[in-house]
Each structure stands twice: as C-alpha cells, then as structure tokens.
Amino acid sequence: MATDMTCIICPRGCHLHIDDDLNVTGNSCPRGAAYARQEVTDPRRTLTTTVRCHSELLEVCPVKTIAPIPKGKVFDAMKEVNEVVLVPPVHIGDVVKANIAGAGIDLVATRDIEK
Secondary structure (H helix, E strand, O other), rough: OOOOEEEOOOOOOOEEOOOOOOOOOOOHHHHHHHHHHHHHHOEEOEEEEEEOOOOOOOOEEEEEEEEOOHHHHHHHHHHHHHOOOOOOOOOEEEEEEEOOOHOOOOEEEEOOOOO
C-alpha cells in the first residue's frame, strides 16, 4: 500500500511518496528517503517525559530515551515510567530505567537534581 507523508528530518518538510517496493519520491536529500523507509517498516519515537522525584525543590525530573523506541512500545514504556520514583542526587545522563519496555534502550535523566 503506497503511503504519503511529510518529512520531519529537516525544516524543508518535503512531501514524500513511498510505493509498495519502498521506493521514495519527493525527497530533496537521502535522509528523507531513509526516514520514509524507516517510518513505513519500523516506526520509532524518542520518548520524552517526566518521572516523580523525592526532591526538596522539584516534584518531577525530565527524562528521555537515549534512542528512539518502537512506536508500538510507547504505551508499555509509559506504564514503566509511571512506576519510577527518583531520589536525589540525580545527574544528567543517569540511567533512570534500563531496557525500557524491553526495547533495549535506556531512559536517562536530562536534569541535575542535587536535593
């Protein structure tokens, strides 16, 4: 089944068409073609959210996956995220949850929290 989409890799926003053989047209650069093929065969998303934190200053700590996870695992990942409670100190890059949703990707802190 042929698909049409807008490329989000750069600000240009090319209108892409992907046919059944994964041939891509409409892209201005090779990254657009790679994006379209990935989106059709194995869509992935970077998960950015917050987790609870027992801190004197903040109730939540921002986190993100270190790489995109399969789109179909996002809801499973969020169930796991909702169970996490951090205790300071927390530093940028600290692994908050390893292997989130069994995707082989870690969830890391994106803010330092000292107390």
